[in-house]
Amino acid sequence: MNKILSMTVLVFALFSTAAHAKEFINHDNLMSHGDGHFMDMDGAMVMGQNTDTLPGGCDKIAATKEITVHAGHKYAKKFPGRMFAFDTQEWEFEPCTKLTVHFINDDEIRHQWMMHGLPKYLYPKGMFHLEVTGPGEVSGTLIFPPGDKTYLVHCDISQHMEKGMKAQLKIGNGSGDLPSIPGVTANVIQDDYSQSIPDINPNPAPVKNASASTSGDNTVGSGDDSLVSGVTVIGLLIGLILAPILAKKFKGMTVSEVVAYIFELVSQLIGFVINLISNIFKKIFSKKAIELPQDK
Amino acid sequence: MQKITLSLILGAAVVLMPGLASAAADLPKTVKIDPGPVEPVCNQNNPDWRKAQTIEGVKIQESLRCSPDNPAQIAAEVKGTNNISMQTLMETYYAADAIIKKNDMDGDGDPDLIIIKLEVAELNGHSPDFDGYVPTFDIAPGVQPGMWVFAPKSRGMATNSFVGTDANPLLRAPSPVIRVEQGDVVWIQLENSHYFPHTIHLHGVDHPWVDSSGEGNDGVPQTSDKFVLPGQSKTYEIRPRQPGTFVYHCHVQTHVHLAMGLVGMFVVEENRPNNWVQTFNVGGGQVRHPSKAILEKYDTEYDLHYHAMDKELHSIIQKYNDPRLIARDMNRLYDMTDSTEDYHTLNGRSFPYTIRESMIVTEPNQEIKIRMFNSTGELLAIHTHGHKGTITHYDGVEHNPSAQIMRDVYNLAPAQRNDLMISTKDDGLHSYGEGIWIFHDHREKGITTDGMNPGGNVSAVVYKKYLTEEGLPKGIGESITPLFTKTFFQRKYPVWQDIDEWNSLGEVDASDYVPPPPAVPVEIEPAPKGMGSDQASVSDNSGSFTNFLFGLIIGIVVYLLIINREKVMALVSSSKGGN
Numbered sequence: 101m102n103k104i105l106s107m108t109v110l111v112f113a114l115f116s117t118a119a120h121a122k123e124f125i126n127h128d129n130l131m132s133h134g135d136g137h138f139m140d141m142d143g144a145m146v147m148g149q150n151t152d153t154l155p156g157g158c159d160k161i162a163a164t165k166e167i168t169v170h171a172g173h174k175y176a177k178k179f180p181g182r183m184f185a186f187d188t189q190e191w192e193f194e195p196c197t198k199l200t201v202h203f204i205n206d207d208e209i210r211h212q213w214m215m216h217g218l219p220k221y222l223y224p225k226g227m228f229h230l231e232v233t234g235p236g237e238v239s240g241t242l243i244f245p246p247g248d249k250t251y252l253v254h255c256d257i258s259q260h261m262e263k264g265m266k267a268q269l270k271i272g273n274g275s276g277d278l279p280s281i282p283g284v285t286a287n288v289i290q291d292d293y294s295q296s297i298p299d300i301n302p303n304p305a306p307v308k309n310a311s312a313s314t315s316g317d318n319t320v321g322s323g324d325d326s327l328v329s330g331v332t333v334i335g336l337l338i339g340l341i342l343a344p345i346l347a348k349k350f351k352g353m354t355v356s357e358v359v360a361y362i363f364e365l366v367s368q369l370i371g372f373v374i375n376l377i378s379n380i381f382k383k384i385f386s387k388k389a390i391e392l393p394q395d396k
Numbered sequence: 397m398q399k400i401t402l403s404l405i406l407g408a409a410v411v412l413m414p415g416l417a418s419a420a421a422d423l424p425k426t427v428k429i430d431p432g433p434v435e436p437v438c439n440q441n442n443p444d445w446r447k448a449q450t451i452e453g454v455k456i457q458e459s460l461r462c463s464p465d466n467p468a469q470i471a472a473e474v475k476g477t478n479n480i481s482m483q484t485l486m487e488t489y490y491a492a493d494a495i496i497k498k499n500d501m502d503g504d505g506d507p508d509l510i511i512i513k514l515e516v517a518e519l520n521g522h523s524p525d526f527d528g529y530v531p532t533f534d535i536a537p538g539v540q541p542g543m544w545v546f547a548p549k550s551r552g553m554a555t556n557s558f559v560g561t562d563a564n565p566l567l568r569a570p571s572p573v574i575r576v577e578q579g580d581v582v583w584i585q586l587e588n589s590h591y592f593p594h595t596i597h598l599h600g601v602d603h604p605w606v607d608s609s610g611e612g613n614d615g616v617p618q619t620s621d622k623f624v625l626p627g628q629s630k631t632y633e634i635r636p637r638q639p640g641t642f643v644y645h646c647h648v649q650t651h652v653h654l655a656m657g658l659v660g661m662f663v664v665e666e667n668r669p670n671n672w673v674q675t676f677n678v679g680g681g682q683v684r685h686p687s688k689a690i691l692e693k694y695d696t697e698y699d700l701h702y703h704a705m706d707k708e709l710h711s712i713i714q715k716y717n718d719p720r721l722i723a724r725d726m727n728r729l730y731d732m733t734d735s736t737e738d739y740h741t742l743n744g745r746s747f748p749y750t751i752r753e754s755m756i757v758t759e760p761n762q763e764i765k766i767r768m769f770n771s772t773g774e775l776l777a778i779h780t781h782g783h784k785g786t787i788t789h790y791d792g793v794e795h796n797p798s799a800q801i802m803r804d805v806y807n808l809a810p811a812q813r814n815d816l817m818i819s820t821k822d823d824g825l826h827s828y829g830e831g832i833w834i835f836h837d838h839r840e841k842g843i844t845t846d847g848m849n850p851g852g853n854v855s856a857v858v859y860k861k862y863l864t865e866e867g868l869p870k871g872i873g874e875s876i877t878p879l880f881t882k883t884f885f886q887r888k889y890p891v892w893q894d895i896d897e898w899n900s901l902g903e904v905d906a907s908d909y910v911p912p913p914p915a916v917p918v919e920i921e922p923a924p925k926g927m928g929s930d931q932a933s934v935s936d937n938s939g940s941f942t943n944f945l946f947g948l949i950i951g952i953v954v955y956l957l958i959i960n961r962e963k964v965m966a967l968v969s970s971s972k973g974g975n
Contacts, residue, residue, distance in 0.1 A: 122629070131482075133482060133486070139482075139492060140492065141478060141492045141493060142492065142493050143491045143492050143493045143549070143551065145551060145552075147552075172627055173625070173626050173627035173628075174627075180720075181717075181718035181719065181720055181721075183591035183626050183719050184591070184626070184627065207627035207628070208587065208627060208628050208629035209515065209587040209588060209589045209627055209628070209629060210491070210515070210549070210551075210587065210589060214553075216558055225557075225558065226558075227558070229552070231551065231552070233491075233493070233587070234627075256552070256553040256554055256555070257515075257517075257554055257589050258517040258518045258519070258521065258530075258531055258554040258563075258567060258589070258590075259518045259521050259590070259591060260589070262521065262522060262523055262524055262525075262530070262717060263591045263717070263719060279524070279525055280524040280525055287524035287525070287717065288524060288525050288526065289523070289524050289525070289526070289527060289717075290524075291716045291717055291718050291721055292716075293721075296721070296724075375970070376967075379967060379970060383967075
């Protein structure tokens with residue numbers, strides 16, 4: 101049992117480094133499976149490889165080109181609202197170009213550089229396809245047919261194209277632009293951003309010292325605002341009703357007299373209210389409605 | 397003369413009246429709703445896949461259902477993608493490094509280091525390019541809730557072809573059942589191919605809290621683990637000492653990520669010599685290569701994963717393309733405490749699709765091992781028709797054999813697992829005999845798809861005697877073909893259309909219908925007194941009684957005021973004048 105355990109520990113130690121190491125692998129030793137399909141046991145793949153067969157209509161290879169394409173999460177940084185991207189979104193070549201693509205995946209997951217719409221007699225399913233789990237590199241070559249055409253280049257892993265890993269490759273003058281290529285063309289179906297006007301500081305921190313009390317007053321004040329607005333309406337109504345009566349009353353008085361009269365009225369009113377309250381209290385307590393037992 | 401003409405006309409009108417009235421008094425007519433295209437009940441039959449066979453030295457059990465698992469795929473799952481021929485591998489969608497099995501450390505004939513790679517796939521997601529979802533996975537005809545799943549690492553396209561949008565067979569709900577052997581060193585490598593952060597938490601599975609390098613191994617961001625960000629990978633290391641039926645799930649924003657589908661069964665099989673277990677059971681259901689320990693006691697084994705979805709949550713990823721908007725809606729605007737579950741699935745599908753994939757096919761005198769898992773948010777009450785099963789394990793732990801109970805309704809709390817033994821011994825207790833016996837949730841919403849029945853998590857135990865060549869139940873009840881239409885689940889097809897020869901419960905068509913004026917009842921017998929009018933007066937009385945009480949009180953107050961008017965005046969005047 102101990103032996104097994106120690107063996108296990110040893111194996112763990114040996115392999116754990118492999119499990120955690122995310123070393124860059126150059127997948128340059130792929131096995132051919134025929135029909136331009138190459139693969140290795142680490143998941144790197146080339147499909148539709150064609151280094152020498154000229155497509156119909158090409159007399160010769162017009163040009164020999166090489167490109168290096170990076171793919172990964174970090175290339176989406178410059179495109180807000182995208183998650184994955186290639187480092188390049190557009191390429192242009194002349195018809196009958198022989199192109200070698202060095203595809204470098206900088207992430208730790210699978211990515212693809214997949215092209216559709218090639219002639220099916222030369223490329224199975226009309227596809228040229230590079231796939232590699234990162235970090236790593238895989239390379240493949242193809243020869244383009246003649247004619248102006250725009251080819252879709254994308255990663256076909258679920259939602260990778262939708263979330264930004266999309267590009268176009270134009271042969272000759274191309275045949276127009278494809279939609280939703282980050283930084284190049286707009287989405288066909290666009291998101292609704294109308295609800296995206298955020299309050300970027302919803303709870304401002306209280307400012308220190310004297311201004312702290314001011315901000316406190318502000319909140320109270322703002323709380324009162326709504327109350328005042330209701331009372332204001334009532335005040336306005338009463339004012340409208342009283343206005344004609346007051347107008348009659350103050351006819352022929354000077355401003356100072358009016359002010360003095362108002363003060364007098366107010367003082368009388370206050371006196372009335374105070375007296376009323378005190379009388380009520382007296383009425384209630386003088387009777388001693390409830391006599392406490394110890395008073396006897 | 398004029399008078400006679402008038403009376404003639406009036407008389408004719410009176411005579412004709414009944415005829416006219418009856419024509420006008422007809423109710424609207426019944427019409428038939430065109431169900432539209434009807435899918436074949438069994439859509440993709442691979443007869444060769446159904447037979448018992450041996451591929452790459454892997455014994456694969458017979459699977460007589462309509463959509464059996466691909467035997468080449470099972471061979472890869474048992475041997476590992478590194479131990480099979482390229483030809484077999486190419487018959488699957490697996491990546492070459494999806495399942496690595498090696499190092500027979502204890503020399504008992506099976507590999508003891510298992511490296512499993514999982515990706516995160518979105519199903520029925522949004523496209524900025526067209527008005528539809530991609531890649532699609534229908535849980536029922538035309539029903540496509542947005543979902544996330546852990547998926548075995550695949551190669552090539554997410555869809556079956558460039559033309560269609562349907563997901564490749566490895567990208568499906570539920571997240572695959574993972575099977576390992578007790579004592580195996582298992583590395584689960586999460587390659588986060590999704591646009592949100594995720595982790596894996598191994599629920600119930602024996603695992604150290606930190607891995608060999610001291611990194612978090614429990615999957616909980618609040619305690620041990622960093623998020624596995626989009627494009628990153630992370631390996632979880634375990635060596636489970638206890639067998640049982642367990643769970644794995646994402647632990648980032650768990651309330652929604654689990655509900656979205658990032659949850660699956662994790663089975664640890666008992667250790668036996670030369671025990672190659674089927675690492676993945678994609679889509680759950682029958683385990684076509686059961687472990688040695690299972691075959692000691694049972695004839696067949698089934699994984700049944702129950703899940704439920706709230707369509708409000710599952711439509712968020714279909715509403716936007718921008719991940720920031722999806723995160724906003726899902727993490728902040730969506731309130732799970734107000735949620736209701738609308739879709740109820742068994743192994744990722746709802747009835748009627750469940751009968752293509754998740755039927756239990758059996759014959760008399762067999763022992764069936766069932767592992768049942770509830771990943772919904774509510775208690776489940778699964779009922780088996782025609783059988784009483786014995787619950788042998790709860791949450792992966794064996795129940796005291798002498799205390800094990802038999803039931804025909806099995807309660808499963810959220811995240812709970814029950815291991816069942818179903819015996820097809822026809823003794824009136826274990827089994828009532830051969831037939832097509834359905835099993836389903838007995839909370840009745842569980843047998844609906846967004847409220848449409850039949851739907852939900854219904855499936856069946858079907859005896860071979862009642863199975864067609866195609867692997868479908870040979871039913872003798874009503875036709876189930878209308879259920880294989882989108883029209884049905886769009887609620888546009890009357891559930892009882894054509895139940896009899898004149899379609900008496902069909903759809904009403906009132907498009908050119910003018911209702912006649914309501915008839916005035918002829919008094920045949922004087923109506924008995926009371927009844928309706930009485931009730932009205934009772935309710936009136938209660939109202940007027942309140943009014944009366946109110947009036948009485950006001951009267952008393954006014955009387956008291958008048959009586960004491962001098963005191964009141966004195967009080968008022970004394971207040972006015974001051975003392």
